[in-house]
Amino acid sequence: MGEVNKSRRLFLTALGTTVVGIGIGYAIGYLSKPAEMVERTITSTVTKTVTATPGVTPPPVGLSGAATRALEGVRDLLNRGVIKPGTTIKILHVAGSRAQLERAIELWGQYVPEVNVELITLGQEPDVYTKAMAEAVTKAGTFDIVTIFSTWLGDIVEAGLAKSLDEYYVKYDPEYTGPCAPIEPLGSYVTIYKGKRYSVVLDSDVFTLSYRKDLIENPTYKNEFRAQYGKDLKVPDTWEDLIDMAEFFYNKNLTAPSGGRVYGAYFYAEPAFAAYITWLNIFIEAGGIPFDLETMDPKVDTPEGRYAFDIMLGLRPYMPPEAITAGWADLYDKFIKGETVFTAAWPSLTKEAMRPTSLVKDVAGSALLPGVIVNGKLVRAAPNPVNWVGVISNYSKYPELSYLFLQFATAPDIGLDVILSGVILDLFRECWFKDPAYRPKSAEGYGEEFIDVYMESLRISFPDILIRGGPEYLSKLTTEVNSVMAGIKDPEVALNDVSAEWDSITKKYGVDTQLEAWRGLAQLFPDDVKDVWRAKGYMK
Amino acid sequence: MKFHGTRVLLSALKYITIGVFILWVLIPVAWVVSLAFKPYAEWRVSYFVPKNFTWNNFIVLFKSEAFIGIMGATAIVEPVTKPLINSLVVTSLSTIMAVMIGFFTAYGASRYNTPGPFGLFFTLLTRMLPPATFVTPIMVYYSNLKLLDTHFSLIILYSAVTVTYGIWILKGFIDAIPIEWEEAAMLEGATPIKTLFKVVLPIARPGLVVAGLFIFLLTWTELLFALVLTNVYAVTLPVHISKYVGAVGQLYGPQAALALIGSVIPIAIGYAIQKHLVTGFTFGMVRG
Amino acid sequence: MPEKPPREIKYLATLPVNILLNAVLIIPFAIMIYLAFLKWSPAMGMNWWEAPITGLTNFARALGDARFITALSRTTIYTVSVVTIEFFLGLALAYIMLGDFVGKKAAIAITIYPLMLPPVVVATIFYLMFQSYGPVNNLFLRAIIGEDALRIYWFLKPDTAFITLLIADIWQWTPFMFLIMYSALSAVPKRLVEAAEVLGASSFTIFWKVRLPLIKPLIIVALVLRGLEAFKMFDYAFIMTGGGPGTTTETVSMYIYRTAILYTDISYAAAMSLMILAMIIVVVRAFIWYFFEKGR
Secondary structure, eight states, rough: OOHHHHHHHHHHHHHHHHHHHHHHHHHHHHHHHHHHHHHHHHHOOOOOOOOTTTTTTTOSSOOOOHHHHHHHHHHHHHHTSSOOOTEEEEEEEEEGGGHHHHHHHHHHHHHHHHSSSEEESSSSSHHHHHHHHHHHHHEEEEEOEEEEEGGGGGHHTTTTTOOHHHHHHHHOOOSSSSSSSSSHHHHHHHETTTTOOEEEEEEOOOOOOEEHHHTTTTTTHHHHHHHHHHHHOSSOOOHHHHHHHHHHHHHTTTTTTTTOOOOOOOOHHHTTTTTTHHHHHHHHTTTTOBBOOTTOOOOOOOOHHHHHHHHHHHHHSSSHHHHSSSSSSHHHHHHHOEEEEEEEEHHHHHHHHTTTTTTTTEEEEOOOBBBEEETTTTOEEEESSSSSEEEEEEOOOOOOHHHHHHHHHHHHHHHHHHHTTSSOOOOOOTHHOOOOOHHHHHHHHHHHHHHHHHHHHHHEEOOOSSSSTTTHHHHHHHHHHHHTTTTSSOOOHHHHHHHHHHHHHHHHHHHHHHHHHHHHHTTTSSSSHHHHHHHHSOOO | OOHHHHHHHOOOOOOHHHHHHHHHHHHHHHHHHHHHHGGGTTTSSSSSSSSOOOOOOHHHOOOOOGGGGGGTTOOOOOOOOHHHHEEEEEHHHHHHHHHHHHHHHHHHHHHTTTTHHHHHHHHHHHHHSSSSHHHHHHHHHHHHHHHHHHHHHHHHHHHHHHHHHHHHHHHHHTTSHHHHHHHHHTTTTTTTHHHHIEEEEHHHHHHHHHHHHHHHHHHHTOHHHHHHOOOOSOOOOHHHHHTOOOEEEEEEHHHHHHHHHHHHHHHHHHHHHHHHSSSSSSSSSSOO | OOOOOOOHHHHHHHHHHHHIIIIIIHHHHHHHHHHHHBBGHHHHHHHHGSBBBBBBBHHHHHHHHHHHHHHHHHHHHHHHHHHHHHHHHHHHHHHTTTTTTTHHHHHHHHGGGGGGGGHHEEEEEEHHHHHHHHIIIIIIIHHHHGGGGGGGGTTTTTHHHHHHHHHHHHHHEEEEEEEEHHHHHSSHHHHHHHHHHHHOOOOHHHHIIIIIHHHHHHHHHHHHHHHHHHOOOHHHHIIIIITTTTTTTTTHHHHIIIIIIISSSSHHHHHHHHHHHHHHHHHHHHIIIIIIIIII
16 A cells, blocks of 8 residues: 555656646736837837827927827827837838838837837748738737738738728828829739728839849840840840840850859749749740639630740740749849849849949849830830838737838838838839939939839839738749740640639639739739730720 | 688678768768858858858847848847757757656656557557648637746646657667566565656666657747747747748858857767666566 | 556656646647638737638648649658768767767867757858858868869859758758767666677677667667658758759759748748648657567
8 A cells, every 4th residue: 555655756757847838828928928028129229319208299300290199199109198108019021121120110210219110020021921821810900010021912812911001191191192102003902902002002013134144245145145136236126136145145155253154144033932023024925814804714825825935935045044043032142243244123233233342242233134026016014022111010009100211211211211121122212213302312222224223113113913812822823834844844834834823713702702812903004004805805 | 810800891891881870960960050150152062161251140040230231241149148048948848758657657658558558559640640720720719828938838738749759769678677576576566656757767777768869850940839939938949940030041150150050059968878878787688 | 567657757758748837838839720721910900819711721722732742752761861871970970979089079069060050050161161152162072073063052052052951951950860879889788798799790780780779769769750841941042052953952842831921821820830840750750669669
């Protein structure tokens, strides 16, 4: 009997040890929280002598209308007791935008020290998508604002996470009309879904053509090219021209400043995410329309779709194989090392090429992407893949306050300051390109030549397929484009497969609702593209 | 004479083989080391020795603001000290738990066939599922329990998914321990529990060590669940490594540097426990 | 030993593990099973408990999904290849390193180092090394086969891309096999070995007839555990090839990941996972029954 008691005790001890072990873990987790809370909150340094008493603070002087209205809105919320001092709002974002968001928070703190803003920083973009969609399911209130890619807008809205912002736009006027508005059509197509506003523009991400000016302007090469091809060596107007120039330089077997070989061109064709960009660019310029506006049938297995593949396959011999196998960053790396003559990417490529350590820092040129001649007219369109926008969570306790922070952070004056503090968020307001008060700063950050080119690119830019299922539509397109470029599939078969896959995605969500979203989105495409669609009968 | 010659030949062969394998292991390791000391321009090259040796990649782990403006760098992330500590706490505690529970379960399974042939197999289930689908249900479950972003949630999750390693590895070891030892001990009046702790445990030590080391390594390097279940407070080392992304893609230098730092603790453990890998007792021995 | 365990042992051997697994995993697992029978994705805007139950449609869809089936067969080939190679390599190494020799502690520490690095880091390293500008082509292969080496683009062709994944896995996980084999082999009683040697048995016979049978249980354990992990391989494919070119190196785990996370088709992903689970259960059960229980 005593023995049984002893074993029971031993057993209980063992059990107790396990429980204690668990308890220790829990205690550590619990204890470490408050300590971290203090560290992590980006509290602001009040550099002005502004007293923190609500209602008594003098109104801000000299700020733009949008910023002033935002601050006044916050004051009002504080005065009415809707928000208490010490409230914290949380922003879920990706590490690359941290410098810029921290700058926004710093400026915010100069005027609104009562409201804290906390950053939840994630490493990779897909993690933001995962966490946002998880929040849509768990509704836990983990964050108030989340920065998302425009591509995800449809998914995020349909999942019920994004709060509709029309009432705030009307009430506070973020200056989306007038000389300082975000350049259209971008301002509309990244914020409007099924006719309503769901996001705030934080960034623009339109592609431009980057090229090695020293090679294009070299007189010897100009003569040789003219002799060989019968036309001028200059920034190409059409993709066919670009192919010729790429061939010319590839055959010259030049050595880049890095010691590597110079390739004629580098356009995205890689399998993980970016291959669709190049294809879609050419497809849209050729007058292709992704979905039929009456039936939502995919319309990629068309002459325009095949033409896009013709061009891409025409470029292939003069591109490095990494264009087909390596990640998106490899394009940047090769251009910065001077190993590519023509390439296209986001504005960050231009900025990186300008750094002192870049091997093309004085010879990198910017231009509009080549276009396609349709009905005798040159049509240019620039893709706008994965554009950052700010969305307010439907499960946030402070939606209005969160919106006001976004309006403040993207206002004409504050917004430019924020953008110039970092890398991944780029210019989007028209006055930042034209207004003498702002232009010098933009030019300093991006280069004079670039900002003129970029402004034009914005005007001819078109959105990702950002209706619901956007990431899936584009991912399937990417793998098929990559298969063709890798020589595994015939273009015809690939286009067929894309059609079939897109169709099944559409059916998964329901043709009617997808059609509604697509119709809305198609209206927001740039005018040049819509004109071609009308000419071809794709659009009424 | 011939016997001795063969001996020498075999011995030489042995050293050569070991040497070749060590080389095979070391080459990618050398690449990690070289990346950790290379600046951006040298991350995508073919040579090992950096032409412009730099400590920047390590500095950036602790002060990422110092890195801004250098090619490729844009991201500001928190210093690596917290994730290191988090990883240490979470991994150690969950390893101990998994090994202990594994040991008890393995003993019962080996000697008495608890919890039955199907029950034991069931524990393997935890390793059979591709984690991707499991992530959303876990998220839903934990968030309802308000357990998101806590050390506790990670500890019990990791224990739960690695305990099966403990069970099966230890069962393998315990299976091979002759029952006679325990029978003898119990004949001499020891309780089953005491026998477990005083007789079986010491003999099974190499099993505990192998299982413990492997569970430690699995947990130390686990990424997916940590990514989804933590935000700010309980961020672990692998999640932190994934944060070093700049305007030109992954920042290979800092990632390599952090991987090196992160491997110091496991390798120290691996080095130290080696004598425990070999047991004083052996399989199949009956008497003496 | 008595057939029935003493009560304390029974509790110790079943309660903790039951509590742990049930508290942590049962409910999410149940949720996952339920999801597989739904037609639901978060982007549909409704809660998962309100979504319509569609029965077996997801499963039927998986059976007809070419991408899924190809990924399955590809992953199986991958698993069998790496586990076999790692097993033989690990066993051979463990055997060779059994006795004492100069620098043994350091040698073993280095041998198991690959396990210390997160798989994502290993994947990144091999990604960089196998690029056309990396050392594999420019240093090693060039020394062996000359300038031709520079024209090999590992990630461009499905076969060579697949090989890079095999190499990464073998590099990282052979030490796992080594560890278990080493620990197991060193527990073989010296007396038995010496007795056999005295009787004139060759090293090979000793290995085959004395050591191997004694460590068989652990071999099985090692094979099963490593097999399960290898089948779930995700990191190498994701980082090194992106599943490419096209989807020719997409493992089944990666396809499920994309389906669940990128396409938010969680129900379908759950269904695929369950099907894989069922298959694996059958295979492993058969494997264990054959080697463990038939022997008895």
